[in-house]
Amino acid sequence: MAASRPRVKVPKSAAKGEVFQIKTLVTHKMETGLRKDKDGQPIPRDIVNTFTCDFNGKTVFTMKLEPAVSANPYIAFFQRATESGEYTFTWTDDTGESVSETKSIQVG
Template sequence: MVRVLINVPKKAHRGEVIEIKVLISHPMESGQRRNEMGQPIPRDIIHSFRCTYNNQVVLEAELFPAVAANPFLSFFAVAEDTGTIVFAFTDDHGTEQVERAAIVIE
């Protein structure tokens, strides 16, 4: 489990465009570096990220080693109904982590 900071407005009006910001605490080891013994350091990155709003896709991202350590993503969703925004991402070990944020439509 890695630490994830999620920034989603708690409340929104119906049809409002909201900004979603996600910061995942992860080294994103590129696989291009070598350690002090000259051995390549194996790649360890988050390679896929998916954000859904009430099961509808907001963003599906495929990430490569060129994404900086502690990947940050900012994107926009359209607020339609009260519900949950789900963030799921997978790293090179195949571990999937899921985070959730609630949003209320007023």
């Protein structure tokens, strides 16, 4: 997977009940498996196939990706603030490798 860290934007704090957006970026080539190399051999598929977002240990958002998701996937979604805690974001690719990032939020 990528050498660089994923980038995640979560507000540091939010009011209870507030709905806010989370934006994520990760570096990955998202090789489709449809391309061929110089010798005409197919380049094996290697994409981030799953993205999950857990909040305080519970999965709150998941994305299944197909090869048609662009390289360096951008994923944005919403959350409703209920309590302070920690978000864990995990990207898993076809090689089984995964990368994670955590962000905490203060709600009150």
